[in-house]
Amino acid sequence: MIPKELTAGGRIETTCSRCNDITGHVIVAMVDGVIVKVECQACGSVHKYREVRKPKLKSETSGVRRVRSGESREAAVSLARSEAAKKAAQTRANQRAQQEAEAVMVAWKSVIVSKGTRDARPYNMAEGYAVGDIVDHPVFGMGEVQSATRPDKMEVLFKQGVKVLRCTL
Structure with missing residues (x-):
C-alpha cells in the first residue's frame, strides 16, 4: 500500500x-x-x-513502581510511602465523615423522639422561629431550630445535617 x-x-x-x-x-x-x-x-x-492514543495493555500498567534512571531507591520508596500516606489519610477522612454523619443522625433522632412531630410548623421564609421549634421543610423534612442569628437566618438540625435557612426574626 x-x-x-x-x-x-x-x-x-x-x-x-x-x-x-x-x-x-x-x-x-x-x-x-x-x-x-x-x-x-x-x-x-x-x-x-x-x-489517536493506543490503550495501554494491562501488563504495561503494573501496580509496582519501578525506580527510574537517575532516581535513588530511597526517593522511590519515599514516593511510594507518600502515596500510601495519602490513601490512609483519605480513609481516615472518610471514617471521620461517617462518624460525624452518625452523630448528626443520633442527635436528630433524639430531638424528634423527645419533642415529637405533632407541633411541627411548615417552613416559611416569611415567618419567625425560635430556638427549639420543630420545622417541617418540604425538601429536608423535620428539623429543630438550633440557633437564630440576625437579621434573617437560622440553623436547623435535619436528618442530613445542619442547614442554614432564611427566616424573619
Missing part, C-alpha cells in the same frame, strides 16, 4: 473532542506539514488535532 501524503482538505481518522470517539475528520489547517486543526465529519466541530 502506498502511503498518501496529508494535505489540507484531506481526510484522517482521529479522536473528536466533542464526540469522544475516533471518527473521520477533514484537515482544516496545517503548519510546516503538521496537522493543527481538523473538522469532525460526524458532529461538525472544528478543534485541535489530537493523535
